[in-house]
Amino acid sequence: MRLIFTVVFAFLASAAGAQYKGKVFLDENKNKTWESGEKGMKGVSVSDGQNVLKTDAEGNFFLPGHAKNRFVFVTVPAGYKLSDKHYLKIDDKVAAYNFGLLPDPTSAGSSVKMLQITDTETFKYNDWIANLKNFSKKQDVSFIVHTGDICYEKGLNFHASQVTPEALGKQIFYCIGNHDLVKGAYGEELFEELFGPVYYSFDAGPAHFIVTPMRSGDVQPSYTVDEVISWMKKDLAATDKNKPVIIFNHDLLTYNDQFVLKGKKDSINLNENNLKAWVYGHWHNNFVRKSDKTGIQYVSTASPSMGGIDNSAAQFLSIEIDKDGIKEIKPHYTYLHDHLVVNSPNASDMVLVKDGQLLISANIYDSETTVKSAKSIIYDEKGNQIATSPLVANTDWSWYGKVPVAKMSKGKSYTIQTEVIYQDGREYIQKQGFTMPLNTPSGKTANAGLSGKSGNDQAASLALKWVNNIKGSVWKASPILADGKLFVATIDDANNLKCGITALDPVSGKILWHYKTRNSVKNALSYDGGIILGTDMEGFTYALKAADGTLVWKKDLGMKSLPGYISGGIVDKGIYYTGYGSYLQALEVATGNTIWINKDWNGGEGTPEKMTMAGEVLITGSNWQSLFGHDRKTGKLLWKRSDEGLRFRSSTGIYAGGKVYITGLNAIFILDPLTGKNIGKIEGTYDFKVMATPLITDKYLIMPTSVDGVVAYDLKTLKEVWNRPTGNALVYSAPYTGPESGTVESTVVKYGKQLLFAASDGYLYRINEDSGKVLQKLNLGAPVFADPALHGKQLFLADFAGNVYGFELK
Template sequence: MRLIFTVAFALLANVAGAQYKGKVFLDENKNKTWDAGEKGMKDVSVSDGQNVLKTDMNGNFSLPGHTKNRFIFVTVPAGYKLSAKHYLKIEDKVEAYNFGLLPDPTSAGSSVKMLQITDTETDKYNDWITNLKNFSKNQEVSFIVHTGDICYEKGLNFHANQVTPEALGKQIFYCIGNHDLVKGAYGEELFESLFGPVYYSFDAGPAHFIVTPMRSGDVQPSYTVDEVISWMKNDLAATDKNKPVIIFNHDLLTYNDQFVLKGKNDSINLNENNLKAWVYGHWHNNFVRKSDKTGIQYVSSAAPSMGGIDNSAGQFLSIEIDKDGVKEIKPHYTYLHDHLVVNSPNGSDMIIVKDGNLMISANIYDTENVVKSAKSIIYDEKGNQIAVSALTANTDWSWYGKVPAAKITKGKSYMIQTEVTYDGGRVHIEKQAFILPVNARMGMSSNSGLHSAASIGSVESNQGKATALALKWVNNIKGSIWKGSPLLAEGKLFVATIDDANNLQCGISALDPITGKILWHYKTRNSIKHTLADERGIILGTDMEGFTYALKPDNGALIWKKDLGMKTLPGYISGGIADKGIYYTGSGSYLQALEVATGKTIWINKDWTGGEGTPEKMTMAGEVLITGSNWQSLFGHDRKTGKLLWKRSDEGLRFRSSTGIYKGGKVYITGLNAIFILDPLTGKNIDKIEGTYDFKVMATPLITDQHLIMPTSTNGVVAYDLKTLKEVWNRPTGNALVYSAPYTGPGAATVESTVVKYGNDLLFAASDGHLYVINEKSGEVLQKLNLGAPVFADPALNGKQLFLADFAGNVYGFEIK
């Protein structure tokens, strides 16, 4: 039950002679000034930073002030927006603190839509700002919240000038982050001069929203937690206790179920005040969780301006709030405009005929608009329309359709024109040519090139011929795929999906590797970010909340499920490894070895904790288990006991994302901008490649007979001579469609997916949405296929089969010709 505190003492200020008077009014002429005849707004909460009271029937108020008051601010009521700012600085010359309101239909009604941005950390203008502006306009967003780390003096001044209500066309409310507490008379001085008070509230739709500050940061603030608590109690006392409460802060208050804010002398239990969600940033990752016990949602996003610290995709969130709290969350990946790629049919290598139909697969995305519908029209060489197919959405990227293959003649050229209609009515069109090969099967399916998956992991030689790929099937598994690479095991293909918004589409899916048919799907409670493991006929994976699942491969039945005991952030995004009947998974204080058959804990790490999530997969180097924590250390453990053998945090090894590889008694692993060759028993350097590249990607180094090959964050793929460690070639890729590598943005040619070798050639997919075949010796591009969605997951190679999964949720089966 909401804590009840009287506000009568504030109302008595009228009698006692208040220091700060003013009016809340309907600014009918929009001049930001109260003019005689303009209606006062009653029952609007106003505050001096401690006291909270409601305006009288004429919109007037009088506040007593307090010893540390610096602002008078208003709680904007639902159905309205401000004609100026939500705050006024207290100054001797000010006689009246008046706040003008304007009607705002987007803030009224039974639900309201908002956007969250966070950790933008920039003083440069870029398209993500335009994305916000246009999306807000197109989708009738009510307001935008920035949950902090605007970042340092330059960033704070830039946002105050460029990321404003005037620039965006929407109200924007700022939280103060740890890097926004900067040098001055006190830590929040600059923030206050630009954005006003560090804690305040407003209403929109059915909900009450509260902005709260960081406890501390780079410079000590002048406010105390007790002062924030005192104000919050008064603010909530003046609020309808039935309203759902949404709190914004730069960081999460607690990972526990009870949200109790404690100061030195005071505390407040927010669970008793109808708290429904805590929206935050700080961790630079994408993570949403809902408490089983309380229903409170924990909502975090990476920055819209760049990739996340843990390689999370750059995005902003749209969040819809109703009377029950969070109704729906949607991620929106920045910098994409009218992105439309039909990856099948495309040319002659990307074309599928199945069950007598020509299958159409398109990846469509626009940051600023919602796709209402899509259709494809096929024309012959003379321009005659011969077939039309409406496309159906699988995910927020992927759309499928089909037309009768009998209408297509083998060996002739055709044009496919795809039309996308956005919800505002605008239409975007793309055209491309294709040819149905003369050897294409017109019966049940065109999968004759794929064979049994009996010899898992085998690699065949192309006998000196240049490698070429042909698409045999594609299927969408209805959820995004991050680092959950296809796992070929037990005669099936297993893929993990994520849902960093509503936790509905996350899970483990099994597909037929010959046809791509989905055989079963197991729903997990949160996203499984990384590759699954197979050990002794059991499929294993751990989700972002630290729950491990052991499934039967034939039908997806749960064998056992274990809560690893994750009690704090960051969320678990690493990849576990299974070997000799043991599954190694978890991080920090819940890093442990589990018995595969039963889920029983064999050992648990007691030697280290902390850091940020890292998207590496653990490396087994003989008897040493190698794992890490981003911004903390690289660790070597005794695989049998879990005892810590060594750790490295020097030379950039504490800033890492990639998985190491064990070969020839050595571990090859990357740091921030170097490649290390380590002794696994001691963690000491055997050798090192001083890089001119940023290696903070999720990919694993590839070691061939001649080369060490490593993807980069900004420059595609680079090859080094294995003996001399000198650079041999660099193969750039296109600009990433979605930015994931830490702090990367426009201009970054990122490759998050590991390179694999086939014969004399190399195969890899990139964040530019293309699948590449290149020559190992020269780095020359032999084939480049446009998938239309970024690929973060590693490819899986089996004989003449290549399996690949893109971020849009498409799983592909290719034949190597």
């Protein structure tokens, strides 16, 4: 009888899964192996993928197992890090599953710092990995999380060998993305082989962190949502209820306020489990928002290795978490080391003096640290120090200072030495020469220049009249001149604090007013009848009085899902067209009342184009979906195009001569706006997936590119005439572009027989229209994504560092 009972018990145990024992211990000699005398760690959660329990007083655990178990893994406690991996693969030959811990001061305390990377999608080593490693080391970062799309077999194997805790010097935890579910016995097989379980948890500082998997992907996974929910419930039950919970996943669970994860048979309401933030990737964009009702934050970043699908800047995020959840977020743009450009005083046309003071404007950036302080020293020709000034930070790039010019003489040469001290104590010094001009700019410009006609003087050159920083980065919201004021919009892809709409005096650059918006206004502002209009990343539209920034009306367009709104709206005949997909709509400028809402399409990803009005047809798009033509008056969909690369788009179309000129992935199309059909096409050898608009002159079609600067085509023959390369981008933004990309996101404008444009290499170019020959090149020191605004002889420009420039062509 006893024999029969034993056999039956063994059978039942086998059916339910094996049983696993082990120990969590303090690995005092750091050899990754438990040895007699090494202290066991009490109260540490361990799991077999379904069951979760805590270690006893001696650090021992005993897990019952289950039918699908493949790993035993540990929830690393706050104040510790692993001496080896957080998981062990189940093997019949393993007698005990032991996990060694080491003290980690970066994981202790009332707050903790982490880095998020995502969608790296590469199998090649590049500098972003070194940026990540060095930043982590210098900034007391506790751990790094990769939120998925590592990507495919080559990417998975590369990251498993090159982007590791050993290589980075920090714990790195991986999420599985849709492109990480690859061919095998089941979708997650290779991921598990390289990185372990697809769901698990760990503690750091005051918080509890949970890594969760994608529901599905390129290949069907073996896990189910119900299994994940079952484990999460047990994991959270074993966690202190007062700990803030941060969840990592490759995609956002919901845009709504209630984070309810539902399976076929089970569900879990994460709002009831102290959820404070959902950190994700997938969309290749930079977007952060916070729920008004729950305080839960939604945090996304683009890839650190390349430009985003919607032309978001390549970056990684540093995130600080305290007892209340996310305390602070900072973006860090990759591939820059000791970048320092003093753009004023820089040359004879880049020297600004006002009220007896010389303005110092410097763009300073390093991907691996932050700037603690900076100062500039002025020396005369004999090397005598004649002035010094500390520099004050405007943004994470821009620094300003002033020195008296009493000891400087017109026409004389001087040296400016700028000294930077980084947070890690390292110093960097740079010198450059400049000449005090004979006719010192006063910072004032004749009003006549704001409305005069464009000149034809081939010898005209750009001279800086003023520069001012508006305390936030500028993406694609180009300066617009209206009502005697200059209007620019700023972004804040971290904490939503520095985003808004700012009015400046176009003559002096003085800030006249600023309106704080809910989220980043990423693209073009519009003006009509004394009202400035803009729509932010969350789909809120603002109508402000141009005179003083007073809010006329504010409207929630009804955005209920991703992507965030990054397109540019337009005004036509008293109607403001804005929004995307199911919240694309026409609004009455005076009142904000809705005239029509699009009901004909949805889906795809955000595109940074500005809408185009082509007669009675409104043209807009969705990245990775289609280009659409709508009836301007009713919103009815007239046509759509997703063929020939038109579904992969970033740029704005231009309506000229009854035709629409617009780019696809690597071609320029000339379309009939009524039907969307091709009238002509330029088959390019260039990548045109930039945010710029084609320029049509009487002779040429001129278009910026993602990699090769600017190209010009003969308007009649559509044959290439010239190509003007630019330098390597300081910050990569065009989709999937990385090092050695001469990107131009800014539209080219025409002045007489000259062309003007700014590039991602941080330079402002003045070139010959017929040859593309460079006539003048000014180093601003920060990438420019926004289009320049040309008014008569005045050129207004905004860089990514938040500097707004007023130039005069003279």
